[in-house]
Amino acid sequence: MPSDPSALLQSGAARHAAGDLAGAEHFYRQVLKRRPQDANAHNLLGVLARQRGDVAGALRHTERALAVAPEQAAFLANRGAALAEAGRLPEAIAMLRAALARRPEDAVALRNLGQALCALGDPQAALAPLEAATRLAPGVPEPLLALAHARREAGDKAGAAEAARVALTTADATLAEQVRFLLAALGEDDAPIRAPAAYVRDLFDQFAPRFETELMDRLGYRTPELLAALLTEAGIAPRRTLRVLDLGCGTGLSGLALAPFARRLEGLDLSPRMLAEARRRPLYDALHEADLLEWLPTRPAAFDLIAAADVLNYLGDLAPALAAIAAALTPGGHVAFSVEAGEGAPFALAEAMRYRHDPVHVAGLATAAGLTLVAQRAGVLRMERGAPVEGALFLLSR
Known part of the structure; x- marks a missing residue:
């Protein structure tokens, strides 16, 4: 040297x-x-x-x-x-x-x-x-x-x-x-x-440091709280008794809403920088960096509750995801998720580079995956360019 x-x-x-x-x-x-x-x-x-x-x-x-x-x-x-x-x-x-x-x-x-x-x-x-x-x-x-x-x-x-x-x-x-x-x-x-995995990873890697400020302060983000409310309305009490998976956990914003339900809370995300932010919170028992369609099949009947807040917007055809989610649930387990609402076509890619889904079609895919509809709500997920982003919230059971 x-x-x-x-x-x-x-x-x-x-x-x-x-x-x-x-x-x-x-x-x-x-x-x-x-x-x-x-x-x-x-x-x-x-x-x-x-x-x-x-x-x-x-x-x-x-x-x-x-x-x-x-x-x-x-x-x-x-x-x-x-x-x-x-x-x-x-x-x-x-x-x-x-x-x-x-x-x-x-x-x-x-x-x-x-x-x-x-x-x-x-x-x-x-x-x-x-x-x-x-x-x-x-x-x-x-x-x-x-x-x-x-x-x-x-x-x-x-x-x-x-x-x-x-x-x-x-x-x-x-x-x-x-x-x-x-x-x-x-x-x-x-x-x-579906959106390319590399695109989603890069998008949220870049977004991670300002993710929460952007969503909460500028966009009025509400999805995790809406999903938690849907759970309690359906009689699923926040008693820290469930094995919970936060699908697309991001920085842990959704984990804050899910933690009261969880005896064990795990998070899954594609973005390493999002996961780095999530690790700063004392919420998760485990965090995993993986694609949900590849990771979920490795966890059969592992979770009592799976939640996906604004995750399925990056998938067009939801049939593979719903089938994988159903297989990862225990019998009697629940999944709560949001989609951006569209109508007519089963799904359509919007100019904002996220998919919109027809709620009627989503309900049909859920039934085909062996999931039973417990509750469904319409709601505003956040604001974008000054306009509300209309969504549909689902609670399903296996």
Whole structure:
């Protein structure tokens, strides 16, 4: 191993570029042993932490890098990206703009700025940086997909579809699946039977740090409380006697409503960052990172109660999910869930990229899965763009 810090840094960067994150970290930390305030080592450790999903580590190292070199554009850009991933969007936007003032042709910083503006609820302002990012990185699909989403949120369906089609020409298989899903939501393609798992995971990973503030403060989210009320109205008392599964547990908001019913409470989610937030709450006896259609069949007759608050909106055909839920319930067990309400077609993919389901069709699928309807209610699940999201709440028994 070289002893010179500059040589160590170069060795770490080479390992980093080759995808050896552990090897890169080792060399960067050797640099810091010799030069504790080395800004490049801290910045690269910040990049590495972001790649691992370690938001706290990314914030710590990017702050230290900037403390040494506050005018360095690359450090400002990396700090802005870390702040965005932490959900600190106004700070992220200011930092990314500072980076771009020093290095205006940074396509990655432009894309990050556009996505942060979009996440903050200003898709119109996001268009200029995202369009610039696509010009600076022609043929790169990620900025094009980000631009497509911003145009969709700004109300430009035709422009969104145009950007998505261009992204599709160079996207790999995983990204192409997400692009096609967007095109389907725009009415440009046939809707698949479910949202791509990678799309759902990425969506909620990005959403995790600001999830509760967004839902509770801005969107008036009510589904967990509505489901808990449906349970008590049906005579299922909150006596902490049941083995409960919180399906799509997210940060644990639904767990707060379910805990009074649970002797043992488990949570399941696709998003590791959502699960990291849920672990901060002393609610769950176990948390699992998995796809519900893959995980539920491994737990036959394991739960007395399964609850799914705003989870089935990301599945179109609910027959496999309801069958899997029924099999995971004990005889006499219950499932409580919500769907966004539609009518006519059994299910339809909305422009908001969630499925709406005809409640009559859902009831029929439940019967076919061996579930008996105990109670059904209509209700407003939350607000979206100033309008109520109408839903249907179901309580079924095995």
